[in-house]
Amino acid sequence: MNYKIQVKKIENVTHDVLHLITDKPEGYTFTPGQATELAIDKDGLRDEKRPFTFTSLPEDNELEFTIKMYPSHEGVTDELANLNVGDTFLMGDAWGAIKYQGEGTFIAGGAGITPFIAILKDLNRKNKLRGHQLIFANKTEKDIIYQQHIEAWLGSDFHNILSEEKTDKHAHGRIDKDFLQKHHLATAKKVYLCGPPPMMKALQSDLYALGLSREQLIAEDLA
Numbered sequence: 001m002n003y004k005i006q007v008k009k010i011e012n013v014t015h016d017v018l019h020l021i022t023d024k025p026e027g028y029t030f031t032p033g034q035a036t037e038l039a040i041d042k043d044g045l046r047d048e049k050r051p052f053t054f055t056s057l058p059e060d061n062e063l064e065f066t067i068k069m070y071p072s073h074e075g076v077t078d079e080l081a082n083l084n085v086g087d088t089f090l091m092g093d094a095w096g097a098i099k100y101q102g103e104g105t106f107i108a109g110g111a112g113i114t115p116f117i118a119i120l121k122d123l124n125r126k127n128k129l130r131g132h133q134l135i136f137a138n139k140t141e142k143d144i145i146y147q148q149h150i151e152a153w154l155g156s157d158f159h160n161i162l163s164e165e166k167t168d169k170h171a172h173g174r175i176d177k178d179f180l181q182k183h184h185l186a187t188a189k190k191v192y193l194c195g196p197p198p199m200m201k202a203l204q205s206d207l208y209a210l211g212l213s214r215e216q217l218i219a220e221d222l223a
Helices: 076-082 110-125 147-157 177-182 197-209
Strands: 003-014 017-022 035-040 050-053 063-068 088-091 104-109 133-138 158-162 190-194
Touching: 035 076, 050 063, 050 110, 063 076, 063 110, 104 110, 104 197, 110 133, 110 147, 110 190, 133 147, 147 158, 177 197, 190 197
Parallel strands: 104 133, 104 190, 133 158
Antiparallel strands: 003 017, 003 088, 017 063, 035 050, 035 088
């Protein structure tokens, strides 16, 4: 089903990530962590649907999306840079396998953080963040989405690693078994994973090697 939603606010989160606020169709609902398909309501773009995650919560009066732009890619994400307040999207129903299923560790790469933003926001509103940690991989510090928000939520349970920049504040390299063990990954608890497919495939192997059962891993199906 297609809904038409109007852009009410546009702001930059990082140098290449937009935070969009739109109106919300009456009765529309989703679970924190879920996504939908959006198409820009303009000639030549209405059939170009792309998946985007809700970063608002179901009880909010508006919808929010946190979207990474890829200027080198011609198409929808490139066109996002040209959006104006008042423009409209065509939106489908909510879908997605990522939803909160219990205490554990969130592991994200780049824009893969977006499903976890809504889940962490929901846990924060319910005062239930204690006992969770987030491991977040990015290229550089300026790529860290909502760094200040997440630091306020998780404090010392927020662990960053940068692949293309060395700083005194953050680890350097990529998430691997050693990094997960260093941060006391609890394989008896849930692990939530979202990021680029190559990262997810590599980390699934690492997580299973560390003893995580398939039932404890929450991620979109890569098949």
